[in-house]
Amino acid sequence: MTAAAPPVDAAAHCAEAVRTQNFPAYAATLFADPETRRALLALYAFAGEVAGVRDHVSQPLPGEIRLQWWSDALSGADHGGVEGHPVAAELRHAIAAFDLPIPQLSQLIEAWRGDLYGDAIPDLAALEAFVGDTSAVLVALAARICQPQGEVPADLVHHAALAQGLTQLVSLVPYHAARGRLYLPRDLLALNGVTPEEVLAGAATRGLRAVLAYLASEAERHLAAVPAPSRPLRTALLPLALTRKTLGRLRRVEFDPYRLEPVSHLGVLWTYWCAARLGRGL
Numbered sequence: 366m367t368a369a370a371p372p373v374d375a376a377a378h379c380a381e382a383v384r385t386q387n388f389p390a391y392a393a394t395l396f397a398d399p400e401t402r403r404a405l406l407a408l409y410a411f412a413g414e415v416a417g418v419r420d421h422v423s424q425p426l427p428g429e430i431r432l433q434w435w436s437d438a439l440s441g442a443d444h445g446g447v448e449g450h451p452v453a454a455e456l457r458h459a460i461a462a463f464d465l466p467i468p469q470l471s472q473l474i475e476a477w478r479g480d481l482y483g484d485a486i487p488d489l490a491a492l493e494a495f496v497g498d499t500s501a502v503l504v505a506l507a508a509r510i511c512q513p514q515g516e517v518p519a520d521l522v523h524h525a526a527l528a529q530g531l532t533q534l535v536s537l538v539p540y541h542a543a544r545g546r547l548y549l550p551r552d553l554l555a556l557n558g559v560t561p562e563e564v565l566a567g568a569a570t571r572g573l574r575a576v577l578a579y580l581a582s583e584a585e586r587h588l589a590a591v592p593a594p595s596r597p598l599r600t601a602l603l604p605l606a607l608t609r610k611t612l613g614r615l616r617r618v619e620f621d622p623y624r625l626e627p628v629s630h631l632g633v634l635w636t637y638w639c640a641a642r643l644g645r646g647l
Contacts, residue, residue, distance in 0.1 A: 375451035376403050379410035382452070386413045392633045393603040396641040397511065401600070404463050404510045407455035411435075411470070412503055414452055415477045420544070425481040432478050439467050439474075463510050473502045483545075485561075488552045489583070492534070493527060495548070500530030507601035521592050525602055528588035532608045535577045535584070535615060539623045542567055549576060569621045577622055581615045588612070594647060599640065605647055606640035607633060 383406050384391040390409045394402045415435055422428040438453045459465060476498035486492050504526045508517040534541075534548050541548055542565050549564065557572035564573060588609060594602050610628060614620070628636070640647050 375454045376406065378451035379403075379406045379455045382413060383409045386417070388630055389604055389607055389628075389633050392630070392637055393600060395634075396603065396637060397600045400462065401510055403455070404459035405507060405600075407452065407459040408465075408503070408506055408510065410452045411456045412473060415474050416499070418477060419481055422481070428481040429478065432474050432481075435474050436471060439470055459510070463513055465506055465509060469502050469506055472498055476502075485551050486548060488550045492531075492548065492550050496527055496530035496534075497523075500533070501526035504529070504601065508598055511599075511601040512595065512597040517598065518592060520590070521594065521598070521602075524587040524590040524592075525605055528584045528591065529604055529608045531580050531584035531587070532611050532615075535580050535622070536611055536625055536627075538564070538577065539567070539625070542623075549580075553579065567623050569623050573622065574620065577615070581612055584608070585612055591647075599647060602647055603637045603640050606636050610636055 380391070383394070387409060391406070394405045394409075397405060415432060418428045418431045422431070435453075438450075438456075456470075460467070460470075476495065480495075486495065501522055505517065505522045508522065538549070545565060547561050547564055551561070553576045554561065554564070554572075557575045559570060559572040559576060563570060588605065591602075591605065607628065610632075614625065
């Protein structure tokens, strides 16, 4: 896919969208060179667009239509409408500049297409598959942007994505519950005597804490298995430093998942600086 460079205001639009919607991802891009940063911001803005579709629709069909627009944009069947959309225009520029594989971008769309229907996640394997279709795709594409020459180790992508994705799902339980969503394995909930209704109602039961502690331990296991990244890959993996910090907070005895305060913006920037400059936390 080839595309002329979109106007700078499209890049600014992506930067602002990521900054307001996903500050940790935005902060990580600050440690990249300008061209790499622009492509990363386009990728993260696109991820935010497709992941946020469900927030803007009350029924699956309108969501399907929105996601199909993105599928058409990736396939080139957009009939000229993409250049007027700043995120789509920037994404096309990033695809051309870094030879990003369309199938992986499409995989991200399909994962969120399935999420429109709110199907229950039956077990840990299904949860890991969902993380693989979302977080792992982003890690792999970000790594390709940061290290366009040479192969990115598959085990690095696998373990980094599961560590980051599982930690995010644990820490975002209040956010998801407030929107009527549940991304926790139903078998683990049942095993610990937790009903979906309790989670959605914001009940921080002992059983729910046990489920989240188990998922956090799985995230820690994957984090420990991430091989040391090359220097070019550090920018793509900076969120792992924040993952490590978040997991430390989750280890606290009797933590309340509905009262887990996010790390401040300054805290995110300091964590990333230590990781980028000193390799600390990676």
